[in-house]
Amino acid sequence: MTHREIDLLASLTSKTSDERDEYQLLNDQDYWTLVESALAWNVRKTPEQFRADVDHIEYVARPGGPVIHTQGYLLRGYLMEKALRELREAVR
Numbered sequence: 176m177t178h179r180e181i182d183l184l185a186s187l188t189s190k191t192s193d194e195r196d197e198y199q200l201l202n203d204q205d206y207w208t209l210v211e212s213a214l215a216w217n218v219r220k221t222p223e224q225f226r227a228d229v230d231h232i233e234y235v236a237r238p239g240g241p242v243i244h245t246q247g248y249l250l251r252g253y254l255m256e257k258a259l260r261e262l263r264e265a266v267r
Contacts, residue, residue, distance in 0.1 A: 176258055179205060184254040187247050198247040207237050210245050213253035 176184075187198070200206040208222075215225035218233050228234060238244070 176254070176261060177205075180209065180254055180257070183209075183250065184258065187251045187254070190247070196247040198245050198250060200243045200245065202238060202241050202243045206243055210243055210250070211235075211237075213245070213249050216253045216256070217249055 183200075200210065211225065212222050214233065214235055215222045218225065218231065220228070225231070225234070229236075
């Protein structure tokens with residue numbers, strides 16, 4: 176995981192979530208790659224498969240504004256699974 180992903184996961188896990196659990200990130204390439212990966216993970220696809228399937232109900236194109244609107248629970252789930260997967264690999 177990158178330092179940015181670790182910091183984001185720490186921030187997401189330190190907050191109590193509500194039902195809406197909306198989250199905003201700066202619309203830069205690193206954050207968009209992260210959000211797109213989380214969206215793909217959520218529908219059990221690779222980012223490339225997700226990006227190609229524009230007709231899928233869960234498809235989201237990169238926003239044009241300065242902010243990416245997403246859900247904290249989605250990022251939390253994706254980053255937690257990624258962290259555990261990398262931890263398992265590291266202790267083999």
